[in-house]
Amino acid sequence: MVEEVTFLPIIIVIAILICCRDMLSKMMKDQQSITRTKRNTEETVANNKKSFAISNESRNTEKRMKPNLKPSHGPAHGTSITNWEKFKDLIKDSGSDEKKIRNNNAHAKTFPRQRRNYNNVESTTSTPALTFSPITKSKVDITKNEAMNQLTKQVAMDCEMVGIGDGTENMLARVSLVNRYGVCIYDKYVKPREKVQDYRTPVSGIRPHDLHNGENFETVQKEVAEILHGRLLIGHALKHDTDVLFLSHPKRMIRDTSRYKQFRKVSKGNTPSLKRLAAELLGIDIQSGEHSSVEDARTAMQLYMLYKNQWETDIRTKR
Incomplete structure (x- = not known):
């Protein structure tokens, strides 16, 4: 009877340590998950900014390459035009x-x-x-x-x-x-x-x-x-x-x-x-x-x- 009473506190301490270890392990995993999510978000934002910059640069380049076409307001002086041009x-x-x-x-x-x-x-x-x-x-x-x-x-x-x-x-x-x-x-x-x-x-x-x-x-x-x-x-x-x-x-x-x-x-x-x-x-x-x-x-x-x-x-x- 005396031996059983002597080992009881030791068993309790061991149980508490095991629980603490599990909780600590879970907290570490949660922290790692949060860190990974934050890193992925930052990478996504960076990629989006980069894509947007490339798209703008491409559009600007296309605009520079397009010829400057002015609308025509009719035939030159002395030339003739029929209504075919209107309905063609x-x-x-x-x-x-x-x-x-x-x-x-x-x-x-x-x-x-x-x-x-x-x-x-x-x-x-x-x-x-x-x-x-x-x-x-x-x-x-x-x-x-x-x-x-x-x-x-x-x-x-x-x-x-x-x-x-x-x-x-x-x-x-x-x-x-x-x-x-x-x-x-x-x-x-x-x-x-x-x-x-x-x-x-x-x-x-x-x-x-x-x-x-x-x-x-x-x-x-x-x-x-x-x-x-x-x-x-x-x-x-x-x-x-x-x-x-x-x-x-x-x-x-x-x-x-x-x-x-x-x-x-x-x-x-x-x-x-x-x-x-x-x-x-x-x-x-x-x-x-x-x-x-x-x-x-x-x-x-x-x-x-x-x-x-x-x-x-x-x-x-x-x-």
């Missing part, structure tokens, strides 16, 4: 000769449906030997380029009309078609099926002898239908043209310059006239006197070809 960034230029358009509607229904080859259809009016290519906007001799006289996958159409009934109703008097190069591939006057009340000569350019020597409506209708079959139809306000021809064409195969959203920006969202589009986007003057269906069709084709890439992209993305 409206939509992307098609650039060089583009890939062929896929014919997604090879069996599209058009009236009449019989197929014929009209590659060699002769025009009743002569085509100028020099015209402006819609792709290059430079003069080319179309009479010496056989490829440019072919019937292409893109065809532009325009019609001239006369007044019947009370003079306000339309009847087909002339129809013209051009290929993608602006070369006239079809141009015929049409014999009247009803009494003409107004030839509208100052605008249409149609005179009585033109219609007297014209082709029968049924023949013209069939020939035009055959040419348009399976092809991309380009024109301005095409509904009026197809209505007087009593023809229809698949909507996805029509490119109407009066309805294209980007072109409507020229007239602030309203329907633009072909004359205005030609002046603003092409820098040319048309319809200054009697209208020419060949000239109007050629202008519509030139507008389409110059802006084709963006137009087709807009259709694919359904803008």
